[in-house]
Amino acid sequence: MNQNSSLPVLVDWLLRHALPESYRESALGDVSEEYQRRKQANTLNALIWLANQTLRVCIQSLSGVLAARAVVVFLVLMTVFLLPTTFLMVVWLSNMEGTSPSLLEPLLVGDMHRIVIQPAFWQEAYLITDKSREAHMFINVEALLWSALSMTILLLKQSKLTSNQLAALGMSLMLVPYLWGMLVLGMFPPGLRYIGPMLAFTLFCLMYLAVPVSALVFWHKNREIKAAQCKGVTGG
Amino acid sequence: MSGKHLGEFEQIVLLSLIRLNENAYGAAIRQLLHELIGRDVAIGALYSTLERMEKKGLVASKLGEATAERGGRAKRFFSITAEGQSALKRARNAMDTMWQGVSIFAGVRAL
Numbered sequence: 001m002n003q004n005s006s007l008p009v010l011v012d013w014l015l016r017h018a019l020p021e022s023y024r025e026s027a028l029g030d031v032s033e034e035y036q037r038r039k040q041a042n043t044l045n046a047l048i049w050l051a052n053q054t055l056r057v058c059i060q061s062l063s064g065v066l067a068a069r070a071v072v073v074f075l076v077l078m079t080v081f082l083l084p085t086t087f088l089m090v091v092w093l094s095n096m097e098g099t100s101p102s103l104l105e106p107l108l109v110g111d112m113h114r115i116v117i118q119p120a121f122w123q124e125a126y127l128i129t130d131k132s133r134e135a136h137m138f139i140n141v142e143a144l145l146w147s148a149l150s151m152t153i154l155l156l157k158q159s160k161l162t163s164n165q166l167a168a169l170g171m172s173l174m175l176v177p178y179l180w181g182m183l184v185l186g187m188f189p190p191g192l193r194y195i196g197p198m199l200a201f202t203l204f205c206l207m208y209l210a211v212p213v214s215a216l217v218f219w220h221k222n223r224e225i226k227a228a229q230c231k232g233v234t235g236g
Numbered sequence: 237m238s239g240k241h242l243g244e245f246e247q248i249v250l251l252s253l254i255r256l257n258e259n260a261y262g263a264a265i266r267q268l269l270h271e272l273i274g275r276d277v278a279i280g281a282l283y284s285t286l287e288r289m290e291k292k293g294l295v296a297s298k299l300g301e302a303t304a305e306r307g308g309r310a311k312r313f314f315s316i317t318a319e320g321q322s323a324l325k326r327a328r329n330a331m332d333t334m335w336q337g338v339s340i341f342a343g344v345r346a347l
Binding site: 019020026028030031032033037056 | 261262263266267278279280281283284286287299302303304305306307309310311312
């Protein structure tokens with residue numbers, strides 16, 4: 001519907017995008033009417049009122065969008081944390097010549113999560129940022145195979161699962177190698193010389209799967225929301 | 237008893253519809269709430285409440301006339317349904333019952 005708005009262009013655009021379609025036109029009409037009435041009394045006050053209403057509608061809309069996509073927001077935040085952390089960890093492990101005892105002890109049993117929370121790791125990681133970062137350092141065939149298998153499972157299962165279930169399955173497939181690594185290394189510590197391949201596998205599984213799992217859940221969630229909206233429109 | 241319990245804001249909005257009668261649309265409801273109880277309700281919050289109550293069958297709506305000051309957009313008039321009236325009565329009865337024997341200043345009177 002393309003009508004004369006009587007609202008400032010930016011406000012009209014924001015409200016048009018933030019208000020749900022079901023009551024968009026009526027609400028826009030109400031805002032226009034009240035804005036015109038207030039404007040006759042005091043233009044500045046009318047603009048302040050309009051800005052306030054627009055902001056509140058935008059916040060309400062944004063919180064609704066985030067609440068509906070809580071699982072996607074969680075996955076995106078997890079990816080934002082995981083990607084640089086695993087990247088740094090790979091560079092750190094690949095260039096390591098020695099490390100502090102506080103990092104060595106969890107490293108030997110595969111508890112990488114305990115390493116990440118120690119300031120010593122970030123100090124050491126910062127110091128090696130200028131060291132070698134060749135592409136082959138970031139290729140791990142076993143992790144690539146696991147990631148391909150995981151994505152195949154997710155793609156095959158996605159039509160039967162809700163986005164929350166898909167996210168849970170995706171995160172499980174990401175975490176299984178890590179938990180397996182922790183378990184095996186904790187029970188049978190192989191020593192520093194042989195620990196590398198296993199740690200690499202667990203870290204690369206997290207690194208390779210974070211983005212595709214998040215993207216798949218994001219796409220699935222959007223499809224789910226659109227389907228629910230269509231159902232609401234046809235049902236109502 | 238059907239379990240449609242009303243929140244405080246829902247009760248206020250339903251009462252506004254009764255007070256405004258034939259003229260209950262977004263801007264008028266907002267104005268009434270501001271004048272009577274000093275509450276500045278966001279237009280989005282008002283409409284999402286009305287829409288939720290409409291889905292529950294407590295409220296009905298119909299489109300009215302469009303005016304120039306509304307940018308050519310139609311008003312959406314709301315009215316309370318019989319089910320909405322019943323829910324409102326139940327909410328009032330529940331509150332009346334809970335208030336019996338209670339004084340905010342004296343606390344709960346010994347029964």
